[in-house]
Amino acid sequence: MNVRRSAAVLATVVTVMAATPAVAAGPSPSPSTAIPDGLYGTADPTYDGVWRQSLALLAQDAAGVEPAGKAVTWLVGQQCADGAFAAFRADPAKACDAKVMVDTNSTAAAVQALANDGRGDAAVTRAVTWLKSIQNPDGGWGYSPGGASDANSTSVVIGALADAGVTVPNLQKDGKSPYDALRKLALPCDGGADAGAFAYQPDKKGRLAANADATAAAVLGLSGQSLPGSRQDDAEAPAKCAKPDPDDPEMALSLNGALWLAHAMAKTGHLTTALPGAKPQPDYGNTADAIVALSSLGLHDQAAKPLHWLETHSKSWAAQAGPAAYAQLVFVATTAKGADVHDFGGQNLVTLLNATGPTPKEIDEPQTAGPNEKAASDDNDGSLNVAWTVGGILLLAAIVGAVLITRSRKHGRRQ
Template sequence: MSLRRRAALLVTAASALTVLAAPAALADTTPTAAPSTPTVTRADLYGAGDPTYDGVWRQAYAEMAVSRNGYSAAAGATAWLLAQQCADGGWPSYRADTGKPCDPKTEDTNATGIAVQALTQTGAGSSPAVKRAVAWLGSVQNADGGWSYNPGGPSDPDSTAVVMAGLGPQAARKPNAKGRTPYDALRGFQFGCSAKPADRGSFGYPGTDGKLTPNAKATADALRGLADAGLIGYGTPAATPSAAAPDCTANPGAYASLDAHGTAAAAGAWLSAQLAKGGGHLTAVTPGATAPVPDYGTTADAVVALAASGRLTEAQRTYTWLAANSASWSKGNPAALAQLVLAAGAAQTPRASGADDPLTRLIALGPAPTKRATGAETHADADDDGGLSSSTTTWIVVGVVFVASAGFGILLSGRKRRQA
């Protein structure tokens, strides 16, 4: 059974960057030629662990976390990310030798989508690298409007959400040649009136037989994708949705007729119920185990997802549990530390101080970012009220994908569902 989920550019990253506009819709982007590969070293990568399966992912996540918290990403960190890009615009999870041409089979939509998010946030949203990435993503979009992890496979909600988050609202609602939008594809994974009442509102992940199964990671990633693509907003301190669930008795098509906000509310309600069932956190069964254990990565994703759907009180409660129990999971793990930093921001909750601050711990694992002067805002800062609000200021997925679950092995399997 396949695993579950998972630059070259003439740019010198400045110490203080101004975030540019979000990428245009797929069909409006013209790719540009790939320039020579910048010189980077291993020291430009966050984390000391093997980057084979998550190098691009953790680098992008780390850059977004530091950029949203008063720093400008280190020039070397951005150069490392750019050097990983392939000539055709896509990113693999990691290229050990950037001097050699990419094997197209190694490129994936998740690494590419998260790299676009990071580059956009750190100031390169209109760069040739991003334009080539957007063009590549358009070339591997499926007929149903969505994306698979590796091009050529059936669409999945996690990959579709990650790409949507990178492309922004215009592309998320732009029909392809078949008249289908990425938003349409994502909505197609949500359980509605035909499902059991306990499953309604969740997003499912397709198994090897194509059958959907309710999945917390897919649900959290879908909510994050909707928010980062600018299709829903983030919660306010007083926001706790009270709207009743869609009435399937009165209207068997109630879920199908929901708008983006209704879709998010239904997904948030389901996710909240799973957290309550797990005792304040999500659980997963790790490979080789029989009993569920805390799923830290997806719980962190859920914090951001709950905030995005207006359930700020629940997001704060969940983050409190996460902050108190995640030290072992996040130790030395830049992607996990970035998740904690971004979850705290989404929940509008203070992080731990001093050496226990996940941002401090993250910065210690990579090239030192530059502290911005007081009052020197990026677009992300200006848009940020403790949460997140658009694809140009994303944190992302996520999956998520997307990223970790109960440990580093889960981090990889949680993101790389379909890698060959």
């Protein structure tokens, strides 16, 4: 997700919050901060440590992989005593003070990861309490505590609260719910080409400008879903932007946003981004988010072309961007109809993601290094599968032979 932050972190927004650089960047320089044991990725974690760790754990959960214990322990250890998370704390043993810049996005992502994993319940409870305490009067959240509400932050917090068992519509501040905050950021159906899209925030004059990243986030937020989304049965897309139904306004607005995303990707199969003065480039991360949003509403026909584009073009981007990018692709592969997390454009996303950090329990052999991350290739994954298959056959033969020779009772041993 992209968020508008201060100039000090503007350069990190595209790759950190959205993991969506316009083009695959060159190899990252040596990080100025040592990479802690238990953290996924090898790039400097200063601005995205908690975010990328949370996405990695969420993606492993979505793919049916149990994360390594030390990966979960590292994430829990990043929490401040009041329940909030910062982007990264180099010295978690040192208590958080006013200089530690905690934020809603890191906190909400950590809640989602830990709530789904189940090994950080106490941390989830503290974080939810903190998020509730800083809810804005309009019902939403900004990136920083007390900051103006934005679509991205409000949506990721909604997903976190839902995963933690909170009934989101009932969570109100001054009579306003999180959904009320998102409704204020929806462009009306008479908004021309941008009808149904969502703005990140109103500008200084209160005007709304369509934002693809904010729209993808709001589509998930309004349907109460977290970052990985969820694969739904086929659903019919609305013919056009529709005014919200009083009985279910959230779904109508969510569908309007999804329809806008589908139109935005219909011609090229992807979203685009452009930094000031630069030529527009394909936006890999936001395209992934948009596919997850469409698929989570069952709009698989509209997601098909972007899915094919992403399968064909995302390999270099993900290898350069690291674990958060691989996680986004896993979310796509586990929500989009016809996608396979083990064969996404010829890549095994599970293998590649797992290889960027602590080895999950079910992977017993180290994987070879890949470009700029400890990513294993599909060939290595296949070799490991063959090795385990042959080893299993030989072991079985040995056991059978022992039974025949000794006539003893059956016995086995773990690999």
